[in-house]
Amino acid sequence: MKEQAVNEIFVGIDVSKHHLDVSVRPTGEEFHVGNNDEGFAEIVERIKTISPDLIVLEATGGYETAVASALGIAGHPIAIVNPRQARDFAKSLGRLAKTDRIDAAMLAHFGEATRPEPRKLPDEQSILLQSLLCRRRQVIEMLVAEKNRHGVIHKSQKSRVKEHIVWLEREKAKLDEELREQIQQSPIWREKEQLLRSVPGVGEVLVTTLFAELPELGQINRKKIAALVGVAPFNCDSGKMRGKRAIWGGRAAVRNALYMAALSATRYNPVIRAHYQHLLEEGKPKKVALVACMRKLLTILNAMIRTMKPWEPILAAPRSAVVA
Numbered sequence: 528m529k530e531q532a533v534n535e536i537f538v539g540i541d542v543s544k545h546h547l548d549v550s551v552r553p554t555g556e557e558f559h560v561g562n563n564d565e566g567f568a569e570i571v572e573r574i575k576t577i578s579p580d581l582i583v584l585e586a587t588g589g590y591e592t593a594v595a596s597a598l599g600i601a602g603h604p605i606a607i608v609n610p611r612q613a614r615d616f617a618k619s620l621g622r623l624a625k626t627d628r629i630d631a632a633m634l635a636h637f638g639e640a641t642r643p644e645p646r647k648l649p650d651e652q653s654i655l656l657q658s659l660l661c662r663r664r665q666v667i668e669m670l671v672a673e674k675n676r677h678g679v680i681h682k683s684q685k686s687r688v689k690e691h692i693v694w695l696e697r698e699k700a701k702l703d704e705e706l707r708e709q710i711q712q713s714p715i716w717r718e719k720e721q722l723l724r725s726v727p728g729v730g731e732v733l734v735t736t737l738f739a740e741l742p743e744l745g746q747i748n749r750k751k752i753a754a755l756v757g758v759a760p761f762n763c764d765s766g767k768m769r770g771k772r773a774i775w776g777g778r779a780a781v782r783n784a785l786y787m788a789a790l791s792a793t794r795y796n797p798v799i800r801a802h803y804q805h806l807l808e809e810g811k812p813k814k815v816a817l818v819a820c821m822r823k824l825l826t827i828l829n830a831m832i833r834t835m836k837p838w839e840p841i842l843a844a845p846r847s848a849v850v851a
Contacts, residue, residue, distance in 0.1 A: 536579040539634025540570075541627045542591045548627040551577060552635035557628065562590065567597040574603060581645065583638035585610045585630075589661075592654065604645035606638065613637050656709050656739040660780070663702045670695045706735050722831055725838040728792025728799060728824070736784040737828070745832030752829045756781045758822045782821070789821040798840055799824055 541548040547560050547570060558573065560566035574582070582598055583606050584591045595605050617625075617633045637643075670692065677688045710716045716738055723734045737744055743755060753759035757777015792799035799820050806816035831838065 534580075535639070536577055537635045537638040538574060538577065538579040538582040539631045539636070539638060540582060540584045540591075540594065541631040541634065542584055542587045542594065543627060544590055546627065547594060548631040549573075550628070550631035550635045551579070552632070552639055557631070559628075562594065567594055570594065571597055571601045574598065575601065579603065581606055581638045581642070583608060583613075583634045583643065585613055585634065596654070606643040606645050608634075608637070608643055616640070652709065652713060653739055653742065656706070656735065659702055659706050659709065660736060660739050663699065663706070664780070666695055666699050666702065670699065703731075707731070710735065710738065718835075719832060722835065722837055723828055726792075726824075726827065726831070727796035727838075728788050728794075729828070730788060730791070733784045733788040736781055740778055740781045744829055747829075749826040749829060752825060753822050756785065756825060758782060758785070758818060758825060760818075785821045785825060786817070789817055789824050792824055793817070793820055796824075798827075 536554070537552045539550045539552070541550075542562065545562055547562050547566055548557070549560070549570060550557050556577075560569050581604050584595055586607050586609060591607060595607060599605050613630075613634055616637045617623075617630075620633075620636075622629065622633060673688055673692050673695065677685060677692065680688055710720055719738070720734050723729050723737070724731075741752075741756065743752065747755070750759065755777060757779070789799065793803040794800065802823055803816050803820050806819055807813065811819070
């Protein structure tokens, strides 16, 4: 049996609201610290002596951000993975038990077996942008819920619901203004915003979401960026059976913003509109055609950021269309 490369060390960190469980592979070392500043200082100090090849954490709704930032600043390679992937990996090994300690060990094993690519951690400005976007989504969800309630609630409570709706709309307006200010404060973001906004169908929400949630834009190829966002179709074949291709996983916040932009682009962007109509003429369902347009729009934006060139319909159109 081929031996593992010398000195390859993988660290798994299970993140909860109040604690961090750490497991080191292959040494089997384990320790437990608080998910706070004191815990971050301890974990950075102890991992510095280990010098791991990769540290793997799960995305846990934001609880992982602080410790990942602390480790990233210390120069350690960090991979933040989808919890579903890690859990499916554990099940594939027959490990059905689930505790924080077991999860940390499985994350270290997952890192060793699959070698997920380390993610570039966002800077402070990107983190602030993410928090503003997250709060904006929460406010919009509350707005929708309150507006739905207003139509069915007893008349004695309608004035209270209306007051809350007015407050939420003011809060959304403030958040929108703060998001604009954040982008304008950064010369790099300001230049990229001008590039992206030159594309018909691309608006403020998509641009802000891309800056906050997709720092890899322009740095990887079209296939990888499509898979990262979750707009790349995956095969479902077995033997002679050919199943339907479907998208899976990815970054939901980016995909949701991209969906609305593609919907607009099918009307106002000549390249995306032509692509959409061509797919419909081929008999593709509207939903399938729209996802294909999302993928094409993302590919165009990725190329624009990589080359730092503004929107040119003739460059974005398929070669066959240009020749014709």
